[in-house]
Amino acid sequence: MMAMLGVFMALALILGTANAVSLGAVYTEGGMVQGKNHLVGIFRYVDEFRGIPFAAPPGRLQKPVPHPGWDGVWDATDYRNRCMQMNLLATDVVGSEDCLYLNIWVPQGSTVSTDLPVMVFIYGGAFLLGSSQGANLLDNYLYDGQEMADRGNVIVVTFNYRVGSLGFLSTGDADAPGNYGLWDQHAAISWVHRNIRNFGGNPDNITIFGESAGAASVNFQILSPLNKGLIRRAISQSGVAICPWAVNRNPRQYAEEIATKVGCPTDSGMAACLKMTDPSALTLAGSLGLSSSASSPIVHHLALSPVIDGDFLPGEPETLFGNAADIDYIIGVNDMDGHIFATLDIPSINNALASTSVEEVRSLSIALSESRGIDAGIATFDQYTFNWGSNPSDADIKKTVVELETDYIFLVPSQAALYLHSDHAVSGRTYSYLFSEPSRMPVYPLWMGADHADDLQYVFGKPFSTPLGYFPRHRDVSQYLISYWTNFAKTGDPNSGDNSVPVTWPEFASSGHQYLDINSSMSSSSVKQMLRTRLVYYWTTVFASYPYVNKN
Structure with missing residues (x-):
């Protein structure tokens, strides 16, 4: 019986290949383009x-300008x-200035698809790193859109944008206003x-989605009046425009630091000199010293980011939600989004043989609170340690550090953005989630939840494309995320679309600021409300x- 079934499957695949449904060459404003067609299932x-x-x-x-077009196909x-950027060690550069390219995945069935929802992804990387295809292992790219396109029946688009000095250096004036990315x-x-x-x-049904700096970028894009009429829906995964790292408040200061490094003046001739400087040197100069400690957390060193330029961003993000x-x-957000940053600031977090001291937590609390002074820093420390008791365990201390960084860097700004969007919404709907599927990293502590960027592998369907690397529960959570995300792209309601979902996800403001706790073990109890209300308050x-306090 199994052998006969195998014959039928093989025959179906052969017939499907012989009659592949494909767009073929496609006309664009620049000229014709020809991609590849993949068989992904029976007549799919x-x-x-x-x-x-x-x-x-x-x-x-x-600023970017239109492509002049091309002859032929x-x-x-x-x-x-990828766009020019530092390598992970900040010792050299990779990529090119010629980098403004995008990728498209279009699902096809028995006939050529029409009028599909479109999902455009914006990658993260602290505005310093990243690419449209993402990390690659054996030609398996993280941001490959095939699984999401096929399983969600949506068009998926990814693209490059400039990062680092070439994308976000700003002199604070019209000579080099910034925000090129x-x-x-x-x-x-x-x-x-x-x-x-x-x-x-369907050009009238475009959803933009992104993670980390890409999530903040999603927020910037929907806040900018320049995108009016272009975007129908949006998803921000671990980042919004009001995160403390999302806006550079001292662009001139950092531009002068970079100019000094590459031998340019810091007077009125600075921008002209920077534009003629070797791009590799300019990129490397943008590292700005990314070392960190409890008293100097990494989040305060992420200086090359968007600026309030009066053009793309005409005002403070909080004022643009209309x-x-x-x-x-x-x-x-992910429930332990701050973990990766905490381990950079206090390396003992991941070391079971090393303890984390109370003094390190105090130093971190004061450093993260520096904009409001030492009294605020002590108040922050008290807020996060009041339930420790007289003898907290090392695990409790380490988890407190992760909670503190998660709240400050991601969760609290995201909650504030949810309130702002909901309060200003006319027809727009607002949804909140917490992703809590535990990290798969074996070296992490047993108490570890979902680290920063852990959600990406599931959104892009890696448990399906590389099944040997995952358990069945991982395929469950991947299908949940793909279903919620693509349903939302189709209808504006993550519960309503072609894909069934495990739990009905209520709107944020429908009753008590509700959110959905997303993981592989979902039930009616996954709908919760008032996420970390005490600390958000x-x-x-x-x-x-x-x-x-103006530290300068």
């Missing part, structure tokens, strides 16, 4: 286009260079809006009441 295919230019090679420290079968993102979204119908997509009043928005009200 995905057209994949890699490396389509959405803008011309950009000028240094200048563009070969869209391979990823293009945000302008790249806007150019990619605009290109998709103008061209995606030829790929079978621009997103008609955009459906999902915002969420502390940061947004009590902490904020302390007078601002």
